[in-house]
Amino acid sequence: xxxxxxxxxxxxxxxxxxxxxxxxxxxxxxxxxxxxxxxxxxxxxxxxxxxxxxxxxxxxxxxxxxxxxxxxxxxxxxxx
Amino acid sequence: xxxxxxxxxxxxxxxxxxxxxxxxxxxxxxxxxxxxxxxxxxxxxxxxxxxxxxxxxxxxxxxxxxxxxxxxxxxxxxxx
Numbered sequence: 001x002x003x004x005x006x007x008x009x010x011x012x013x014x015x016x017x018x019x020x021x022x023x024x025x026x027x028x029x030x031x032x033x034x035x036x037x038x039x040x041x042x043x044x045x046x047x048x049x050x051x052x053x054x055x056x057x058x059x060x061x062x063x064x065x066x067x068x069x070x071x072x073x074x075x076x077x078x079x080x
Numbered sequence: 081x082x083x084x085x086x087x088x089x090x091x092x093x094x095x096x097x098x099x100x101x102x103x104x105x106x107x108x109x110x111x112x113x114x115x116x117x118x119x120x121x122x123x124x125x126x127x128x129x130x131x132x133x134x135x136x137x138x139x140x141x142x143x144x145x146x147x148x149x150x151x152x153x154x155x156x157x158x159x160x
Contacts, residue, residue, distance in 0.1 A: 006121065021122070021146070030141055035125035041086065042101070045115035061110055066101070 002079040007040040082159040087120040131158045
């Protein structure tokens, strides 16, 4: 099954990479940019037919390896 | 307006970071993982009220700075 994990840095956590990109956009003349946040998407292909079981496994992967629970929130979406 | 840009590496382009993450997941016992692709999401806040005009600006930002047109495809979504 195809699974998409979206990992967002929590809004209260500073995002220095996003800040740098915003300054670069301003330098290019895009002065209408007020905020930039750099987040991550991980697309996985998982063996298995049971969406509930696949979701449970992927949440476990996020907790153990893919996401940083102190800085980030994650969302698991089964694409089928 | 809030805008989400999703940037995916093209499927024919190798993803060494994804491959390394897949091996780490296998080492942790997640042997049901068959593919991992690491992609990016950029969340922007843009001054402006006209969704068409904001989208046009963000596509221009992607072409000039945010995405690599040789390796990546991007999608612009106006969140409102």
